[in-house]
Amino acid sequence: MQKSSHTIYRTYISARIALGLTTSTMLFIGLSAHSQNVQANPFLPTTTPNSVVGSCPSNHKMYYIGANPPAYSPINSQTLNWTTGNPSNTFTFVESSGNKTFLINFPLLLDLNSNYGGTPPIYGSLNGATTSAINLIHNSPATRINHTLDISVNRSVSKIGYKIQDLDSTGSSGQVPYIEQVDVSANKGQLTANANYHTINTANNIVRAREGLNCGSGECTIDAAWNYNIADALLNLKHSNTFTQRNSPHAIGYSDFYFCLAPPKLIVKKQLDGNRVNDTNINRDQFSISVDNSATSLKTFETTGSGQVVTNDNSGVVDLATNTTYTITERVTNNLNNGDIVTYNAAYTCSNATTGSTTIMPTTAMNYNAAAKTRSFTLANAAYGDEITCTITNSPSVPLSYTFAGIVFNDNGGIIANANTKQDISTTFTSNSNYYNGVFDNNESGIFDSGLRIRLTDCNGNNIVSTSPNPQTVSSAAANTGRYSFSVSPNALVGRLKVCLIETEPSAWEYSEDTTVNTKEVTLVANVYNYKTEKDSSGNITRNLDFGEVKADNTALVLKKSQYVHTCDSALSYPNVATTNQPTTGFSTNSANDVEPGNCIAYKLEAYNRGHVDLNEVSINDSLQRTPVESIFNLPKPLGNPSSVFKSTNTSAPMGQNGTIISDSFNLSKTSASSTEPTKATLYFNTKYGAKNTTP
Numbered sequence: 001m002q003k004s005s006h007t008i009y010r011t012y013i014s015a016r017i018a019l020g021l022t023t024s025t026m027l028f029i030g031l032s033a034h035s036q037n038v039q040a041n042p043f044l045p046t047t048t049p050n051s052v053v054g055s056c057p058s059n060h061k062m063y064y065i066g067a068n069p070p071a072y073s074p075i076n077s078q079t080l081n082w083t084t085g086n087p088s089n090t091f092t093f094v095e096s097s098g099n100k101t102f103l104i105n106f107p108l109l110l111d112l113n114s115n116y117g118g119t120p121p122i123y124g125s126l127n128g129a130t131t132s133a134i135n136l137i138h139n140s141p142a143t144r145i146n147h148t149l150d151i152s153v154n155r156s157v158s159k160i161g162y163k164i165q166d167l168d169s170t171g172s173s174g175q176v177p178y179i180e181q182v183d184v185s186a187n188k189g190q191l192t193a194n195a196n197y198h199t200i201n202t203a204n205n206i207v208r209a210r211e212g213l214n215c216g217s218g219e220c221t222i223d224a225a226w227n228y229n230i231a232d233a234l235l236n237l238k239h240s241n242t243f244t245q246r247n248s249p250h251a252i253g254y255s256d257f258y259f260c261l262a263p264p265k266l267i268v269k270k271q272l273d274g275n276r277v278n279d280t281n282i283n284r285d286q287f288s289i290s291v292d293n294s295a296t297s298l299k300t301f302e303t304t305g306s307g308q309v310v311t312n313d314n315s316g317v318v319d320l321a322t323n324t325t326y327t328i329t330e331r332v333t334n335n336l337n338n339g340d341i342v343t344y345n346a347a348y349t350c351s352n353a354t355t356g357s358t359t360i361m362p363t364t365a366m367n368y369n370a371a372a373k374t375r376s377f378t379l380a381n382a383a384y385g386d387e388i389t390c391t392i393t394n395s396p397s398v399p400l401s402y403t404f405a406g407i408v409f410n411d412n413g414g415i416i417a418n419a420n421t422k423q424d425i426s427t428t429f430t431s432n433s434n435y436y437n438g439v440f441d442n443n444e445s446g447i448f449d450s451g452l453r454i455r456l457t458d459c460n461g462n463n464i465v466s467t468s469p470n471p472q473t474v475s476s477a478a479a480n481t482g483r484y485s486f487s488v489s490p491n492a493l494v495g496r497l498k499v500c501l502i503e504t505e506p507s508a509w510e511y512s513e514d515t516t517v518n519t520k521e522v523t524l525v526a527n528v529y530n531y532k533t534e535k536d537s538s539g540n541i542t543r544n545l546d547f548g549e550v551k552a553d554n555t556a557l558v559l560k561k562s563q564y565v566h567t568c569d570s571a572l573s574y575p576n577v578a579t580t581n582q583p584t585t586g587f588s589t590n591s592a593n594d595v596e597p598g599n600c601i602a603y604k605l606e607a608y609n610r611g612h613v614d615l616n617e618v619s620i621n622d623s624l625q626r627t628p629v630e631s632i633f634n635l636p637k638p639l640g641n642p643s644s645v646f647k648s649t650n651t652s653a654p655m656g657q658n659g660t661i662i663s664d665s666f667n668l669s670k671t672s673a674s675s676t677e678p679t680k681a682t683l684y685f686n687t688k689y690g691a692k693n694t695t696p
Contacts, residue, residue, distance in 0.1 A: 043156065043265050043317055043353065043387045045228055051159060053192055053223045056260035060158050061384040063100060065091050066256040067132035074384075080255065082123035082134050091257075097383035098356040101154045102259060104134070108148040111139040113249040126251050128216050130165040133253030136239070140178040141247045145240040149254065152234050154356055155385040158262040160235065161225035165253035168197055168220055171212030177248035181208040183238045184224055192223040208242055231355060264359075264382030266291065266390065268301075268315040268328055273395040273532050274403035275307045275487060277343045278334055285339055289330050289392065291318050298326075302333060305479075308405070313479045320382050329376040330366075330392055340373040344394040345530065348377060351442055353387040361388070363537075389442060395530040401467065402493060403530045404456060404501060404522065405485040406545035407446050408474050411436055411515040414443035417551040423558050425678045429610040430671045436556045436611030437670075438516045440533065440546045446482020447549060448474055451506025454484040454547075459500040459521060465492050471504065490529075498523050503547045513555050515548035515613055556611025557618065557668070558678070561603065562587040568600040570635040574684035577602065595689050600634055602686045608678040609668035620645075620663040620683055632658050634688035641682040642666070653685055661685050 049057035055072060056062045064070070064077040076093050083089070088105035112120050116137050125131045138146045153160060169179040184191060185205040193200035193207045197220040200207045207222055226235050239252060268289055276285040287310075290300040299318045305311040320326060330346065332339030350361040359382050366375040382388060395403060413435030415421075415428065434441035453471040456464045463470045466486045475483045493499070501520040505511075522531050522545070534543045550556075564577050564587045580586035587604045595601065605622065609615050624631040633653045640646030644666045652662040661683075669679045 041156075041230060042267055042389075045158075045317075048227045049158060049262075051260075053225070054161065054163070054256065054258070056159055056258075057262070060260040060262050062258055062260055063093050063102065064256070064258045065102060066258075068256065080123065080132065080134070080257065082121060084118040084122045085120070087121065096358065097385075098354075098358045100259075100261075100356075100385075102257065103150070103152045104254075104257065105150045106136070106147055107150055108145065109136070110144070110146045111141060113137040113139050115249065116251070125217075126166075126253065129251050130253030131217055131255070133163075133165050133255035135251055135253045137249055137251045138241075139247050139249050140241050140244045143241050143244050145238050147239050149237040149239070150234045151257070152232050153259045154231055155259075155261055155354060156231050156387060157226075157229055157259045157385075159225060159227055160229065160259040161223060162257040163255050164191075164222040164224055165255060166215065166217070166220065167207065167209055167222055167252055168213060168215045169209040169211050170214040170248075170250070175245050176212050176243065177246050178241045178250050179209050179211055179243040180250065180252065181206065181240050181242045182222065182224070183240070184226075184236070186236045186238070187226060187229070187233070189224055189226045189235060189237070194220045194222070196220070198222070211243070261385035262319075263384060264320040264322065264386035264388065266315070266318045266320055266326070266379065266382070266388045268299075268318070269389065269391040270303055270310050270313045271391060271393040272308045272310055273393055273405045273530055274401075274485065275396070277396050278339065279306055283335050286333050287330055287392075287394070288333050289315065289328065291315060292327050292329065293321075293324055308483075308485050309475070309477055309480055311477070311479055320379075320386075322383055323381065325378055325380040327376050327378050328390060328392075329374050330394075331372070331374045338373065341375045342368060342370075342373065343397055345397045346375045346392060346394050348390055348392045350379065350388060350390040353389065353442070354385050357383060357386050359383050359386050359388075366392075395532075401529070402488040402490065403485060403532075404488070404499070404545065405483070405530075405532045406454075406501070406520075406547065407440055408452060408454070408482045408484070408503065408547045408549065409440045409444050409446050410511065411438065411440075411548035411550050412444060412554050413437070413441065415554065417553040419553050422553045422555070423560065425558055425608050425610045427676045430676045430678050433612055433673065436515050436548075436550060436554070436613055438544065438548050438613050439541060440548070446474070446480070447511060448476040448481050449506050449509070451508075453504040455502045455504065456486045456488070457500045457502055458496065459498055464488060464499060493524065496524060501545060510551055511549035512552045513550050515550060515556075515611070516544065516546065518547070520545050520547075556609055556613065557615055558608040558610055559620070560589070560606045560608070562589045562606075563592055564588070564602040564604075565592045565595055566600050566602065568598070568634065568688060572602060572636050572686065574602065574604070574636070574639050575641070577604075597629055597689050600686055600688050601631070602684065605683040607668060607681045607683075609670060609680075610678040612670045614670050615668040617665040618663075618668055618681070619665050621660055622685075623660040624658050624687055626658060630658055630690045631687040632656055632690055633661070634686045636686055638683065638685035640664070640666070640684075645681050645683050 051057040062072050062075045066080045069077040091102045093100040120136045121134045123134055136147050167180045183206045190204050191207045197213050197215045198207050278285045286303045288302045291298045299315050301315050303310050303312050332341050346366050362377050366377045368375050413432040429435055455471040466488045468486050499522050503518045533546050536542050563583050565584050578586035580588050583592040633655050638646045638653050645663050647664050663683050666681055671678050
C-alpha cells in the first residue's frame with residue numbers, strides 16, 4: 001500500500017474589494033511573524049542630546065522607578081514594587097497630559113535558584129550584592145543565556161535606562177564557577193563598566209566580568225541606556241555566563257529604571273493645491289511661515305519652487321515649551337513686493353504622532369490680518385513627548401481655473417512590505433488604523449512610476465482639455481512624489497455636472513493591490529473651483545481623490561489553511577475538531593506524514609481581513625490533489641461559517657470525485673476601531689485520500 005507525506009499545498013484565492021477592485025494572490029502557509037512598525041521618523045534627532053550617565057538631557061522630563069530618585073527637575077517618580085516570581089510588571093504614571101506606561105519584562109528565565117526567599121525575580125536587597133533591586137538568582141550549569149530583560153514605554157523617549165548591580169565572577173580553591181556578561185547590542189544600547197571588575201568592548205554594548213573578581217554591594221554597578229526610540233519599542237538585554245566551571249548560584253540585580261520625554265516638538269509643512277497666483281520668473285509667489293511665542297521668533301522658513309511644486313517645504317523640528325501658546329503665521333512673498341495671503345484659500349491640519357497624548361490639536365479657521373496681509377493659527381499647551389505636525393495647504397482664491405488634485409500613495413500605514421509578515425494578523429496590522437484604509441495618512445508616502453498615468457475625463461472615456469498634460473505622470477519630485485494636478489479653464493467645463501479621474505497602472509506594477517477604486521467620479525458644485533480629498537468636521541472623508549495601493553505582501557486578505565487526518569468519519573462535526581500541533585489529532589498547519597490511502601483529510605480554510613476597508617465578493621478556490629495519489633471529495637459535505645461562504649445549493653464539490661471547490665462569494669468587513677481582532681470567514685471540506693492516479 002502506497003503512503004505519502006502529505007503537505008498543505010498551494011491555495012489560490014481571489015478577492016473583489018468594495019466597488020469592483022480585483023486582486024489575485026497566491027499564499028503559502030507558514031508561521032506568521034511579527035514585525036515592528038518601521039518607518040522614517042522626522043522627529044528623530046540628528047545628533048544625540050548630551051546628558052550625564054543615569055540622567056536626562058537638559059530640559060527633558062524624567063520618569064523614575066526606584067528607591068532613590070535623583071535630584072532632577074522636572075521629575076515624576078514612583079517606587080519599584082515587584083511581586084516575587086512575576087516575570088513582568090507595567091508601571092503607570094498618571095498625568096493630565098495622558099498616562100505613560102513603562103513595561104519591565106523578563107521573557108526568558110532559566111536555571112532559577114529559589115534559596116534567596118522565593119522564585120526569582122524577587123525585589124529587595126541581597127546582602128553584599130544588591131540594593132533595592134529586582135534580583136535574578138541563577139544556577140550556572142552550562143554556558144548559555146539564562147535570562148533576557150525587555151523594557152518599553154508607550155511614548156517616543158529621548159533616553160531610557162537602568163542600573164545593573166553585581167555583575168561579576170568568583171573564584172576559590174583554583175576554581176572559577178562562573179563569569180557573567182550582559183549584552184545590549186541588539187537595540188543600540190550603551191553600557192558603562194568598572195575597569196576594576198569588568199572588560200567592555202569597543203562599541204560599549206557588551207560588558208564581561210573579569211575572571212575570579214567578585215564585587216561587593218555597589219562596587220561594580222553598570223549603567224545601561226538607550227537614546228531616542230519610538231513608542232513601544234522593546235529594548236533588550238541578554239545576560240549569560242561566558243564561562244561555567246561548576247554549578248554555582250549567583251545573583252544580579254536591576255534598579256533605578258527611568259525614561260525621558262523631550263519637550264514638545266513641532267514640524268510645520270507647506271503644500272499647494274493648484275498653481276501659484278503669480279508664477280513668472282519676474283514675479284513668483286513664495287510663502288514665508290514663522291513659529292513665534294509671545295516674545296520670541298523660534299523659526300521662519302520660506303518656500304521655493306514653481307507652479308504647484310513646493311520645495312523647502314517644512315520648518316524642520318522646532319522645540320516648544322510646555323504651558324506656552326505659539327502662533328504659526330503665513331505670508332506671501334514675491335520678487336516685486338510682498339503679496340497678500342487673501343489671494344489664497346488657506347487650510348491647515350495638525351496631528352500628534354504621540355498616541356495617548358491628551359493635547360488638543362487646533363481646528364479653528366486661520367485668522368486673517370488685513371494690515372499685515374497674513375493668516376495665522378495658534379497651538380497651545382503642548383506636553384512633554386508630543387510630536388506635532390501641522391500642514392498648511394493653499395489654493396488660489398481667485399477662480400483662475402478649476403483644479404483637480406490628489407496623490408497616488410502606498411496605503412501601508414507605515415508598515416514595510418515583507419514576505420515574513422504576509423500572513424501576520426496580529427495587532428501590528430489590525431491596531432494600525434492607517435494600514436489599508438483607503439486614506440492617505442501622515443505616515444504614508446506617495447508613489448512614482450514612469451508608467452503610472454492619471455486621466456481627467458468626462459466620465460464617457462473622453463479626456464478633458466487642461467493646461468497640464470492629459471493623461472499625466474504623477475510627480476517624481478521629492479516633496480511631491482505621487483501627486484497629480486489638473487488645471488482646467490472654466491470654459492472647458494461649461495454645462496458639465498461631473499468629471500472622472502481615472503488611474504491607469506503600468507503593466508509591470510509592484511503595487512499589485514488597490515485599496516481604492518481606479519475611477520473617481522467628481523460632482524461639480526457651483527462656485528467651487530478646487531477639488532481635492534476633503535474631510536468633514538468629524539474627520540470623515542467627504543471626497544477622496546487619492547488612489548491607494550499596497551504591495552502583494554501587504555495585502556489585507558490573509559488565508560490560513562489547516563488539515564486533519566482521520567479514518568473517514570462521515571458524521572464528522574467540523575467546528576468540534578480541535579486546533580492542534582499534530583494533524584492526526586486535530587486541525588493543524590503542520591505536514592501530515594505517511595497518510596495511508598483510504599484515510600480522509602479534512603481541511604479548514606480561514607480567510608481574514610486584517611485591513612480597514614471592507615472586502616466584498618471574496619471567493620476561495622482550492623483544487624484537490626491528483627498525483628501521486630488522487631484525492632476525492634467525501635462526506636461530510638462542505639460547510640461555511642458564516643453560511644454565506646458555502647450554501648447548500650453549491651455543487652462545486654461533488655462527493656466521490658476529484659475537482660476544485662469554489663466557495664460562494666462572501667464579504668469580509670473591515671477590522672473595527674473597537675476591536676483588534678480581524679474579521680474571519682471559514683470554509684470546511686473533507687476529502688478521501690484514494691488510490692494512485694495513473695493518469696499522465
